[in-house]
Amino acid sequence: MSSSVDISALRIKYKEPKDIFHESSIEVKEPFHLFRKWFDEACSTPEIIEPNAMCLATATRCSSRQLDLYCSEGRHRLKVHVLHQPMRVERKELAENPNVALAFYWLPLRRSVRIEGTAERIPGAESAAYFHQRPRASQIGALASPQSRPIPSRDFLDQKERAIKEELGPDGEVPLPNWGGYLVRPAAVEFWQGQTNRLHDRIRFRKPAGPEEAVDGEVLHQGENGWIYERLAP
Secondary structure, eight states, X not given: OOOSSOGGGOOOOOBOGGGOOOGGGOSSSSHHHHHHHHHHHHXXXXXXXXXXXXXXXXXXXTOOEEEEEEEEEEEETTEEEEEEOOOHHHHHHHHHOOEEEEEEEEGGGTEEEEEEEEEEEOOHHHHHHHHTTXXXXXXXXXXXXXXXXXXXXXXXXXXXXXXXXXXXXXXXXOOOOSOEEEEEEEEEEEEEEOBTTSOOEEEEEEOOSXXXXXXOSSSEEEOSTTOEEEEOOO
């Protein structure tokens, strides 16, 4: 497929040299404090409509990968919650291989955060509590949609939605669908900030590979709360 758009000419300005992301600007040398700071800035940026939108990458035991877009609904000091309607395939992938990667991308800020870690199911009561906090229309929509499965038409969804509304009436409680969530425990968190000259800033926090890994203070630095950090070439 040909295009009249010259892709090589697609350029936007990123950060300027005065805005370099220096290690010295990180007040607390661990990833969660910095993530909260960046996330709060994203929430305060009007151009970013859903700062909690992210991509989730999973893989099977044989390393066949899948990428999906979700919203994170909880951010805690040592964990990130991913709440959604689990697909049968994705459940199988996470059961076979709990290693996942998450990516937040905030274009107006020229920033992204990439998180690698392991996923585990959260208690059903927690999933149910979140589900019933959602707007009623969203609850019905979740119940009507067999997420990511092939369907014959848009009318199929509309008919299922109407049938659920008729069955429940205006005040009936929406039953919990095949709804669940996963808790991701980070093992590595990379903070990326774009620079116009393409010398982008990449600072990665991670857990040590083992007790023998040397923290030299030049390339690899000791952080706080058991984390180490390093700068990566763009």
